[in-house]
Amino acid sequence: MRRFLRFWLLLALLVYSVGLSAGTRNVILILCNGVNLAQLELAKQAGLSRAGLSNTAAMPVGGTLLPLTGRFRDLEIAALNALACGYAGDRSLGVTPGGDEVESLLGEARLQGRRTGFLTDGALNDWPGGAFFARENPLPPRERLEAWLPLSDIDFLAGALFRPLPTALEPLETPMNRLGYQLVRTPEELRNAAAGRRLFAIHELEQDSSVLLSYMDTALRILPNERGMLLVVNCAAPGAAALVNDTAGVIRELWRVDRVLGRALDFFKANPSNTLVALISLYDIGDLQLPRPVAADFPVGRSRSEILARLAAGRVSGEKALELAGAGDLFAPSSRELTAVLAGYSRVANSPLPRSFEPWLDRVLSLRDRHSGVEWLTRSVTISLTPVFAIGAGAQAFAGEYNALELHDALRCALGVGARP
Structure with missing residues (x-):
């Protein structure tokens, strides 16, 4: 046994x-x-x-x-x-x-x-x-x-x-x-x-x-x-x-x-x-980094490449460009920051071809991220x-x-x- x-x-x-x-x-x-x-x-x-x-x-x-x-x-x-x-x-x-x-x-x-x-x-x-x-x-x-x-x-x-x-x-x-x-x-x-x-x-x-x-x-x-x-x-x-x-x-x-x-x-x-x-x-x-809670209205739609493609495809107004970047309501209507951002876009949009919107868009996206509680290092x-x-x-x-x-x-x-x- x-x-x-x-x-x-x-x-x-x-x-x-x-x-x-x-x-x-x-x-x-x-x-x-x-x-x-x-x-x-x-x-x-x-x-x-x-x-x-x-x-x-x-x-x-x-x-x-x-x-x-x-x-x-x-x-x-x-x-x-x-x-x-x-x-x-x-x-x-x-x-x-x-x-x-x-x-x-x-x-x-x-x-x-x-x-x-x-x-x-x-x-x-x-x-x-x-x-x-x-x-x-x-x-x-x-x-x-x-x-x-x-x-x-x-x-x-x-x-x-x-x-x-x-x-x-x-x-x-x-x-x-x-x-x-x-x-x-x-x-x-x-x-x-x-x-x-x-x-x-x-x-x-x-x-x-x-x-x-x-x-x-x-x-x-x-x-x-x-x-x-x-x-x-x-x-x-x-x-x-x-x-x-x-x-x-x-x-x-x-x-x-x-x-x-x-x-x-x-x-x-x-x-x-x-x-x-x-x-x-x-x-x-x-x-x-997330130094604070992320804003509830953070845009999750268009990617950076999609925004650049839309901007390069044809002339749009500065306000429309901000809207494409998800930052249309980020600035007060009379703020100095809005004036500077729109002026920067105007210079790029009116520059001779080939024109690059990347530096302008990166600035806007960085402003948008910081406003929403997001920071890249x-x-x-x-x-x-x-x-x-x-x-x-x-x-x-x-x-x-x-x-x-x-x-x-x-x-x-x-x-x-x-x-x-």
Whole structure:
């Protein structure tokens, strides 16, 4: 009897240990780099139900990512390397400082037999994607990152390229076809893509960032399988808006991120026992501050680029220009500040072509932001605390405070790989 009980106890422990080593079957990692905690608070205060990250309220685990220690010339690259590959290096992608090749999280997942995907509303040959598929030392130009795409061994690659879009996608079309990728050029082809094929989808960089939702829908349809999946989704648009201190644009793009997160949560609800969803921002851009509560009438409509396009398209009155910028009622009718702002606009509008409205608009948007309780301190990547949200199998590992290296190890453990030695 004792031998019988001992046998079943050992068997139970073996099954349990195998289950732990197998990891979570489906891991969805959403990157929203460039966002700090103040930006999320701004979105909640100013956007209400129209913008922000409302779906994070459904994620029970919250963590805080600490800045990397040490001196880095490029904090963005160092943080991306730390997350994707498990070491912090700011002048290389996908290799150790000594030049030894390492596997990224996506590479480790492929070795396990999982299906993998990397999706972005930005460019595939930008550094976030490169950190997951490239092995370059020193830091390569984007053209060399693009050359690594046919070697990336990822089941679904989707994004833009930093170059004019050729009709045939050369020089990528031939090697991607040889590797069994189905080239996707239209929304219809994306919706009708077969589940057993590899996909390579390209959009134009200036395209509406809602294209990421279409990529997400396709990925969640074709990637899940019995061995599991790792899906990395890079939401680049909020960071791009923060680079130019476009407050309304950041709020609107965070709303798009919220919709992407909603797709992931829908998948989690259908597979709650074996799915982990994590939303991560590795670094901050702009160092946004909220010295006081945000005004309730803060505009969340037009982005900075849209306003510039309207101003450049044709002559409008100074009052109309202020209205386009969401600052139409910011000044008293007879104030000196209004007189100066209108005079500045008149000088630009009447200047010879090509005329630039950017300095004038940036001044108006800065005045509007300060009036509404918002202040940007820079237009670059900064050291700041950034948020992490998680839900699902193993989500508790993402509570508390940790840096990007420790975050990498937590994700490896979620995949069942174990911490990097």
